[in-house]
Amino acid sequence: MxxxxxxxxxPATAGWLSRSEAWLDSKGKGAWIAAMVLGFIxxxxxxxxxxxxxxxxxxxxxxxxxxxxxxxxxxxxxxAAMKPSGNSAFDAYKTExxxxxxHEQEAFEAxxxxxxxxxxxxxFDQFMDDRAKRAAEMAKVEEEx
Numbered sequence: 789m790x791x792x793x794x795x796x797x798x799p800a801t802a803g804w805l806s807r808s809e810a811w812l813d814s815k816g817k818g819a820w821i822a823a824m825v826l827g828f829i830x831x832x833x834x835x836x837x838x839x840x841x842x843x844x845x846x847x848x849x850x851x852x853x854x855x856x857x858x859x860x861x862x863x864x865x866x867x868a869a870m871k872p873s874g875n876s877a878f879d880a881y882k883t884e885x886x887x888x889x890x891h892e893q894e895a896f897e898a899x900x901x902x903x904x905x906x907x908x909x910x911x912f913d914q915f916m917d918d919r920a921k922r923a924a925e926m927a928k929v930e931e932e933x
Contacts, residue, residue: 823838
């Protein structure tokens with residue numbers, strides 16, 4: 789992957805850390821290991837931090853960094869979807885569709901909230917009924933004694 793290719797996959801707002809990670813991913817696992825070794829040589833906490841990050845992100849034991857590129861591509865695609873296309877009719881359609889989908893998502897989330905509340909109420913009512921039955925049974929046992 790060329791330098792221009794890995795830059796093209798990142799959104800324009802990507803920070804230097806994201807760009808560095810993408811650059812190392814484009815060079816492969818050897819670049820990560822070289823960066824870690826150089827980190828240990830020049831300032832050992834940097835090498836230790838890189839080692840920890842490589843283990844945490846599964847770069848150390850994975851088959852390679854190529855699966856990370858698809859993540860960058862997905863982020864770039866999501867970012868590019870929000871840019872205007874230049875075609876006003878398509879942009880209006882896209883805006884209306886996104887507004888409709890957001891409205892449907894809000895309605896569905898409201899439905900799920902009502903469903904959770906109904907379930908909670910049913911469970912609470914069941915608890916109160918069981919509690920009342922136990923209290924009545926205890927009162928009956930105390931009367932008999």
